[in-house]
Amino acid sequence: MVAIYEFVRGPLALISFAVFFVGCIYRIIWYVKGLDWRLDRVAYSTQRSLGIKGAIRSLFHWLLPLNRTTVNHPIFMGATYLFHLCLIIAPLFLVAHVVLIEESWNISWITIPDPIPDYMAMVVIAVGVFFLLRRLTNPDVKIITDGSDYLVLAIAVAPFITGILAYHQIFDNQLMTILHILAGEIMLIAIPFTKLCHFVLFFCSRIQLGMDYGIKRGGAHGRGIAW
Amino acid sequence: MAEEAKTQEEKPQDKRPLVSRVPVKDKEMLDLLLADRGVTYYEEMKKFPVDTEAFKKTLDASCKSRIRTWLKICAHCGMCADTCFFYLANDRDPKQVPSYKIQSTLGEIVKRNGDVDTDFMINCMDTAWGKCTCCNRCGMYCPHGIDMGVMFGYTRGLCFSQGFVPHEMKIGSGMHWIFNAQMDVTVEDYVETCEWMVEENEEYYPGLTIPVDKVGADIMYVVNAREPKHYPQDLAVAAILFHLAGESWTVPSKGWEGTSLAMFAGDWACCKQQVENVYAAMERLKVKRYVGTECGHQHRATITEGPYWAGRKSGDPPVPGLHYVEWVLEALETGKLKLDPAKKIKEPCTLQDPCNYVRNHGLTDVTRKIMSYIAEDFREMSPNREHNFCCGGGGGMNGIGRYRKERNIGLKVKRDQILATGTKFVVSACHNCWDAIRDLEEVYKIGIKWSFLKPILLEMVIVPDHLKPKEEEEGANE
Incomplete structure (x- = not known):
């Protein structure tokens, strides 16, 4: 058990971080290299300032809940914003994580006091259940759902379930800790290869559409359109 | 039935297949497709292999x-x-x-x-x-x-x-390949129509001309082939309004058509050929600006997407391209066109926002400003501007017989939007929207009228004294 713990906490952690970072960078390079002003019909390079303006507009309105979709679907979009916020902030600023990183690589950053990430993890799980139920019941979502949707939901929520169990010392603590680290590593490795690649490609896609609207679809006219 | 059997008998064994992976580029093939009306075409398609x-x-x-x-x-x-x-x-x-x-x-x-x-x-x-x-x-x-x-x-x-493309779209792109227009209107036909429209109207508007191929004009006006083919009066009204506004303008002979059914068909090579024709006219005539007629997809094809098909890295056409509504607003704001405020539309009216130049080119407020000149009681649809719904007939939908049922169901959304405004008059500066709204009235009979901007403007425009017919002037002097 100790050997397994040492392995997942040591080399496997390093490997998964490496896969995650290299994979994400590869995705971004692949995306940008695949852009083609003629095929996409967007003058990316010659109309740069309009493009940048459009890109910023697009990110601003969608990273913040300042868009029509949020107005039309406040519950779903609210839940989605909350889900992502908690999913990123909780693990990044959890004291235990920062300490581990500091022990391994001698770098550290600010933390959030302890009960808060715990609540955030619960929020992630609760919204995850909401997503699951919605997939199973809403006919518009059901028709477009496939196996991969359940898989990525499970991959995303698993570190939080195991995290809570480990934190509250439910079941065998060492086993839970190992499972929790593994779940986190699976998520890191899955990001570049699955739908979870929207971790970086969301930004690419939003910037691209923002540029499209900014450059071609009227960015130079009137008040401009945010999308 | 009997007629169908007869045509089948008449066809030789080695007849040319109607479905193919290549565009229609010859008149014979075009005529075969037109004569078929899609019957054999879709039958053939069921057996046509994928490469x-x-x-x-x-x-x-x-x-x-x-x-x-x-x-x-x-x-x-x-x-x-x-x-x-x-x-x-x-x-x-x-x-x-x-x-x-x-x-x-x-x-x-x-x-x-x-x-x-x-x-x-x-x-x-x-x-x-x-x-x-x-x-x-x-x-x-x-x-x-x-x-x-x-x-x-x-x-x-x-x-x-x-090769899997609706019958009318295959024909549409074929028309562009053969005639450089979405309909079988040749350059000669077009120029003759221009001359005819001048003859018809010069009596009432002395000095009216439609200058063809005038080099160095400020504006090159480009139309939709439907206009010379089916609604030549639209061309006449455009000429009258340019004339009254004192514009220096011209229409090109070659390159007169700005629409692109090829865009709806997905025939990109044809899109390129079509738009390059218009761009060549801009360059040949050394005009300052382009103004397109009241058509949504023409603007999209020639001004928004066209530069990319033509390989223009700037994403811009050779000269600035205006939609008709942009020219109208400019003419109203600068006073080139003066409207009689007493003739404003009295009844409540609403406005259709075409996707192709509103959502896809940002001209959201231009038409609204025009409405303030022409309507006393303008009421917005909901949603509107870039959020507006498609008329229901865009993207070629209006013209495809195979999807008529689907199109008519789709029109319900626009019908309900119009009904919710409580108005009976829809202003629509787009051919496709205009058609869809006409058809929705035909299908659902909600008792509405609809109009392009040109006829409304002609009704309201104040003719400057020096452009009035002589007789009238003399009569006034007496």
Whole structure:
């Protein structure tokens, strides 16, 4: 058990971080290299300032809940914003994580006091259940759902379930800790290869559409359109 | 039935196939297709094979990271569902969710790398033309910025390259290949129509001309082939308004047509040829600006997308391109055109925002400012501006017989939007929207009228004294 713990906490952690970072960078390079002003019909390079303006507009309105979709679907979009916020902030600023990183690589950053990430993890799980139920019941979502949707939901929520169990010392603590680290590593490795690649490609896609609207679809006219 | 049997008998065994992967570029083929009315065409299509090797090559060359990313990161969240007017008009049928429509067509094509069969491609065609007008509304509401309208435009190109394209669209692109126009109107026909319209109207507007190929004019005016073909009066009114506004303007002979059914058909090579014709006219005549008629997709094809087909890196046409509404507003604001305020439309009226130059070119406020000059009681549709719904007939939908039933169902959304304004008069500066609104009145009989801007402006415009007919002037002097 100790050997397994040492392995997942040591080399496997390093490997998964490496896969995650290299994979994400590869995705971004692949995306940008695949852009083609003629095929996409967007003058990316010659109309740069309009493009940048459009890109910023697009990110601003969608990273913040300042868009029509949020107005039309406040519950779903609210839940989605909350889900992502908690999913990123909780693990990044959890004291235990920062300490581990500091022990391994001698770098550290600010933390959030302890009960808060715990609540955030619960929020992630609760919204995850909401997503699951919605997939199973809403006919518009059901028709477009496939196996991969359940898989990525499970991959995303698993570190939080195991995290809570480990934190509250439910079941065998060492086993839970190992499972929790593994779940986190699976998520890191899955990001570049699955739908979870929207971790970086969301930004690419939003910037691209923002540029499209900014450059071609009227960015130079009137008040401009945010999308 | 008897007639059908007769035509079949008459056809020789070695008749030319109607369905093919190549565009129609000769008159004989065009006539065969026109005579067929789609009957044999769609029968032939059921047996037409998919060239999977060519399909793979096309995908490799054209399906790049933008589209692959859109297909991959779609979170299947369903936020696009109620943004689609087809979904709403079809009682929220899940099969009309944009994400479903694109994933089950282009998504599958990409997943299988083009290894699909005939039935699959026919379904693709029926989805790309019969369930989507490429209005791009869904793309504005997707949290991930996935524009399914753009992807259906691309899918149409794939379908076209494999021969799976609605009958009227095949003919449409063929017309452009042969006539450089969406209808069989030649340069001679067009120039004659211009002359005819001058003859018809110069008595009432002395000095009226339609200058053809005048080098160095300020404005080059480009029309939609429907106008010379079916509504020549529209051309006359355009001329009268330019004349009254004292514009230096011209129409080109070659390059007179700005629309592009090739764009709706997904025939990109033809789009390039078509738009280069118009650009060549701009350069040949050394004009300062382009003004297109009251057509939405003409503006999209010639001004918004055209530069890219023509390989113009700036993304701009050779000279600045204005939609007709932009010229009208400018003429009103600068006082070139003066309207009689007493003749403003008294009854409540509303305005249709065409997707092609509002959502897809940002001309959101231009038409509203024009409405303030012409209407006393203007009422907005809801939603409006870039959020407006497609008229229901865009993207070629109006012209395709195979999807008439689907089109008429789709019109319900626009019908209800108009009814909710409480008005009986719709102003529409777009041919497609105008047609769709006319047809929705024919189908649903809600008692509305509809109009382009030109006839309204002609009704209200104040003719400057020096441009009034002589007799009238003399009469006034006496």
